[in-house]
Amino acid sequence: SSELAQDPTVSVTLGQTVRITCQGDSLRSHDASWYQQKPGQAPVFVMYGKNIRPPGISDRFSGSSSGNTASLTITGAQAEDEADYYCHSRDSSGHYGVFGGGTKLTVL
Protein backbone atom coordinates (compact mmCIF):
# COMPACT_ATOMS: atom_id res chain seq x y z
CA SER A 1 0.00 0.00 0.00
CA SER A 2 1.09 3.59 -0.66
CA GLU A 3 2.39 5.98 1.99
CA LEU A 4 -0.24 8.39 0.68
CA ALA A 5 -3.81 7.23 1.25
CA GLN A 6 -6.70 8.22 -0.99
CA ASP A 7 -10.31 7.12 -1.01
CA PRO A 8 -10.66 4.74 -3.99
CA THR A 9 -13.96 6.21 -5.19
CA VAL A 10 -15.78 9.49 -4.74
CA SER A 11 -18.92 10.71 -6.44
CA VAL A 12 -20.42 14.15 -6.90
CA THR A 13 -23.64 15.47 -8.39
CA LEU A 14 -23.22 17.65 -11.44
CA GLY A 15 -22.65 21.25 -10.41
CA GLN A 16 -21.89 20.45 -6.79
CA THR A 17 -18.61 20.70 -4.91
CA VAL A 18 -16.38 17.74 -4.12
CA ARG A 19 -13.22 17.35 -2.06
CA ILE A 20 -10.66 14.63 -2.78
CA THR A 21 -8.22 13.97 0.03
CA CYS A 22 -4.73 12.54 0.38
CA GLN A 23 -3.36 11.52 3.78
CA GLY A 24 0.18 10.73 4.85
CA ASP A 25 2.74 11.64 7.48
CA SER A 26 5.09 13.09 4.87
CA LEU A 27 2.49 15.74 4.06
CA ARG A 28 3.30 17.45 7.34
CA SER A 29 6.66 18.39 5.77
CA HIS A 30 6.10 18.26 2.01
CA ASP A 31 3.44 19.72 -0.24
CA ALA A 32 1.34 17.52 -2.49
CA SER A 33 0.76 17.85 -6.19
CA TRP A 34 -2.39 16.60 -7.93
CA TYR A 35 -2.97 14.91 -11.27
CA GLN A 36 -6.07 14.22 -13.32
CA GLN A 37 -6.00 11.16 -15.56
CA LYS A 38 -8.68 10.20 -18.05
CA PRO A 39 -8.82 6.73 -19.64
CA GLY A 40 -6.07 6.14 -22.16
CA GLN A 41 -4.38 9.47 -21.47
CA ALA A 42 -1.30 10.66 -19.63
CA PRO A 43 -1.85 12.38 -16.29
CA VAL A 44 -2.34 16.14 -16.27
CA PHE A 45 -0.87 18.35 -13.54
CA VAL A 46 -3.80 20.29 -12.02
CA MET A 47 -2.65 21.60 -8.63
CA TYR A 48 0.31 22.03 -6.33
CA GLY A 49 0.32 22.61 -2.60
CA LYS A 50 -1.88 25.29 -1.18
CA ASN A 51 -3.65 26.36 -4.34
CA ILE A 52 -0.94 26.81 -6.97
CA ARG A 53 -2.69 26.10 -10.24
CA PRO A 54 -0.70 25.41 -13.42
CA PRO A 55 -1.48 27.56 -16.47
CA GLY A 56 -4.60 26.52 -18.32
CA ILE A 57 -6.21 24.69 -15.41
CA SER A 58 -9.75 25.75 -14.56
CA ASP A 59 -10.22 27.88 -11.47
CA ARG A 60 -12.87 25.36 -10.41
CA PHE A 61 -9.90 23.43 -9.04
CA SER A 62 -8.39 24.51 -5.74
CA GLY A 63 -5.94 23.01 -3.28
CA SER A 64 -5.47 23.10 0.46
CA SER A 65 -3.57 21.35 3.19
CA SER A 66 -3.85 20.83 6.93
CA GLY A 67 -1.66 18.63 9.06
CA ASN A 68 -1.20 15.29 7.33
CA THR A 69 -3.96 15.84 4.79
CA ALA A 70 -3.88 17.52 1.40
CA SER A 71 -7.10 18.21 -0.47
CA LEU A 72 -8.16 18.94 -4.02
CA THR A 73 -11.53 20.66 -4.26
CA ILE A 74 -13.60 20.92 -7.42
CA THR A 75 -16.26 23.61 -7.22
CA GLY A 76 -19.21 23.18 -9.57
CA ALA A 77 -18.13 19.78 -10.88
CA GLN A 78 -18.65 19.22 -14.60
CA ALA A 79 -19.03 16.01 -16.57
CA GLU A 80 -15.52 16.47 -17.98
CA ASP A 81 -14.09 16.34 -14.45
CA GLU A 82 -14.91 12.64 -14.25
CA ALA A 83 -11.49 11.01 -14.06
CA ASP A 84 -8.95 9.40 -11.78
CA TYR A 85 -7.12 11.79 -9.47
CA TYR A 86 -3.71 11.09 -7.94
CA CYS A 87 -1.74 12.96 -5.31
CA HIS A 88 2.07 12.96 -5.33
CA SER A 89 4.61 14.04 -2.77
CA ARG A 90 7.78 12.87 -1.05
CA ASP A 91 7.83 9.73 1.06
CA SER A 92 8.51 9.76 4.80
CA SER A 93 12.28 9.81 4.24
CA GLY A 94 11.95 12.85 1.99
CA HIS A 95 14.25 11.29 -0.60
CA TYR A 96 11.80 9.57 -2.90
CA GLY A 97 8.63 10.45 -4.70
CA VAL A 98 5.41 8.62 -4.02
CA PHE A 99 1.90 8.63 -5.47
CA GLY A 100 -1.33 8.03 -3.68
CA GLY A 101 -3.40 5.05 -4.77
CA GLY A 102 -5.75 7.28 -6.74
CA THR A 103 -9.39 8.34 -6.46
CA LYS A 104 -11.92 7.58 -9.17
CA LEU A 105 -14.29 10.54 -9.37
CA THR A 106 -17.75 9.92 -10.77
CA VAL A 107 -19.95 12.87 -11.72
CA LEU A 108 -23.61 11.89 -11.39
Add this chain to the structure above:
Amino acid sequence: QVLLVQSGAEVKKPGASVKVSCKTSGYSFTSYQMHWVRQAPGQGLEWMGIFNPSGDTTTYAQKFLGRVSMTRDTSTNTVFLEVSGLTSEDTAMYFCAKDDVLTGAPDYWGQGTLIIVSS
Protein backbone atom coordinates in the same frame (compact mmCIF):
# COMPACT_ATOMS: atom_id res chain seq x y z
CA GLN B 1 6.02 24.69 -25.96
CA VAL B 2 7.28 21.87 -23.77
CA LEU B 3 7.01 18.51 -25.50
CA LEU B 4 8.03 15.05 -24.35
CA VAL B 5 7.75 12.41 -27.07
CA GLN B 6 8.31 8.81 -26.09
CA SER B 7 9.26 5.77 -28.12
CA GLY B 8 6.68 3.25 -29.30
CA ALA B 9 5.20 0.19 -27.66
CA GLU B 10 7.27 -2.95 -27.33
CA VAL B 11 6.68 -6.61 -26.56
CA LYS B 12 9.45 -8.36 -24.67
CA LYS B 13 10.06 -11.85 -23.40
CA PRO B 14 10.62 -12.55 -19.70
CA GLY B 15 14.23 -11.97 -18.71
CA ALA B 16 14.86 -9.48 -21.49
CA SER B 17 15.66 -5.79 -21.18
CA VAL B 18 13.90 -2.78 -22.66
CA LYS B 19 15.05 0.79 -23.26
CA VAL B 20 12.44 3.54 -23.49
CA SER B 21 13.33 6.96 -24.87
CA CYS B 22 11.85 10.36 -24.07
CA LYS B 23 12.80 13.11 -26.52
CA THR B 24 12.34 16.59 -25.12
CA SER B 25 11.90 20.02 -26.67
CA GLY B 26 10.74 23.49 -25.72
CA TYR B 27 12.89 23.98 -22.62
CA SER B 28 16.48 23.88 -21.40
CA PHE B 29 17.20 20.16 -21.24
CA THR B 30 19.88 20.26 -18.54
CA SER B 31 17.98 22.67 -16.28
CA TYR B 32 15.19 20.31 -15.26
CA GLN B 33 15.16 16.84 -13.80
CA MET B 34 13.05 14.05 -15.28
CA HIS B 35 10.77 11.69 -13.40
CA TRP B 36 9.91 8.21 -14.62
CA VAL B 37 6.53 6.81 -13.61
CA ARG B 38 4.82 3.58 -14.57
CA GLN B 39 1.26 2.33 -14.49
CA ALA B 40 0.31 -1.34 -14.68
CA PRO B 41 -2.98 -2.12 -16.45
CA GLY B 42 -5.91 -0.95 -14.33
CA GLN B 43 -3.60 0.16 -11.53
CA GLY B 44 -2.33 3.43 -10.09
CA LEU B 45 0.76 5.48 -10.79
CA GLU B 46 4.11 4.25 -9.45
CA TRP B 47 7.12 6.55 -9.09
CA MET B 48 10.29 4.88 -10.37
CA GLY B 49 12.91 7.56 -9.92
CA ILE B 50 14.22 10.95 -10.94
CA PHE B 51 17.13 11.75 -13.24
CA ASN B 52 19.25 14.89 -13.41
CA PRO B 53 20.39 15.45 -17.02
CA SER B 54 22.85 18.10 -15.86
CA GLY B 55 24.90 16.00 -13.48
CA ASP B 56 23.92 12.62 -14.88
CA THR B 57 22.75 11.66 -11.40
CA THR B 58 19.74 9.61 -10.42
CA THR B 59 17.61 8.73 -7.43
CA TYR B 60 15.90 5.38 -7.91
CA ALA B 61 12.94 4.13 -5.91
CA GLN B 62 14.14 1.34 -3.64
CA LYS B 63 12.00 -1.20 -5.47
CA PHE B 64 13.90 -0.67 -8.72
CA LEU B 65 17.47 -0.42 -7.45
CA GLY B 66 19.81 -2.55 -9.52
CA ARG B 67 17.27 -3.27 -12.23
CA VAL B 68 16.63 0.16 -13.70
CA SER B 69 18.97 2.65 -15.32
CA MET B 70 18.27 6.23 -16.37
CA THR B 71 20.59 7.94 -18.83
CA ARG B 72 20.65 10.83 -21.27
CA ASP B 73 21.95 12.01 -24.64
CA THR B 74 22.56 15.74 -24.50
CA SER B 75 23.09 15.93 -28.27
CA THR B 76 19.43 15.03 -28.87
CA ASN B 77 17.92 16.24 -25.57
CA THR B 78 16.70 12.72 -24.89
CA VAL B 79 16.48 10.76 -21.68
CA PHE B 80 16.31 6.99 -21.49
CA LEU B 81 14.90 4.41 -19.09
CA GLU B 82 16.26 0.89 -19.25
CA VAL B 83 14.65 -1.94 -17.30
CA SER B 84 16.37 -5.31 -17.13
CA GLY B 85 15.25 -8.75 -15.98
CA LEU B 86 11.70 -8.16 -17.18
CA THR B 87 8.85 -10.17 -15.70
CA SER B 88 5.12 -10.10 -16.40
CA GLU B 89 4.79 -7.69 -13.48
CA ASP B 90 6.70 -5.11 -15.52
CA THR B 91 3.91 -4.99 -18.08
CA ALA B 92 2.84 -1.37 -17.82
CA MET B 93 2.66 2.05 -19.42
CA TYR B 94 5.87 3.95 -18.73
CA PHE B 95 5.81 7.75 -18.57
CA CYS B 96 8.54 10.35 -18.47
CA ALA B 97 7.57 13.62 -16.78
CA LYS B 98 9.57 16.82 -16.52
CA ASP B 99 10.18 18.11 -13.00
CA ASP B 100 8.92 21.58 -12.09
CA VAL B 101 11.94 23.12 -10.40
CA LEU B 102 9.83 25.37 -8.18
CA THR B 103 7.52 22.68 -6.80
CA GLY B 104 9.52 19.47 -7.32
CA ALA B 105 6.42 17.98 -8.91
CA PRO B 106 6.17 16.32 -12.32
CA ASP B 107 4.52 18.91 -14.57
CA TYR B 108 4.71 18.03 -18.28
CA TRP B 109 4.26 14.36 -19.21
CA GLY B 110 5.14 12.24 -22.20
CA GLN B 111 2.38 10.29 -23.92
CA GLY B 112 3.54 7.01 -22.40
CA THR B 113 5.18 3.86 -23.75
CA LEU B 114 3.43 0.52 -23.36
CA ILE B 115 5.75 -2.34 -22.50
CA ILE B 116 4.24 -5.82 -22.60
CA VAL B 117 6.19 -8.71 -21.15
CA SER B 118 4.96 -12.03 -22.45
CA SER B 119 6.40 -15.38 -23.41
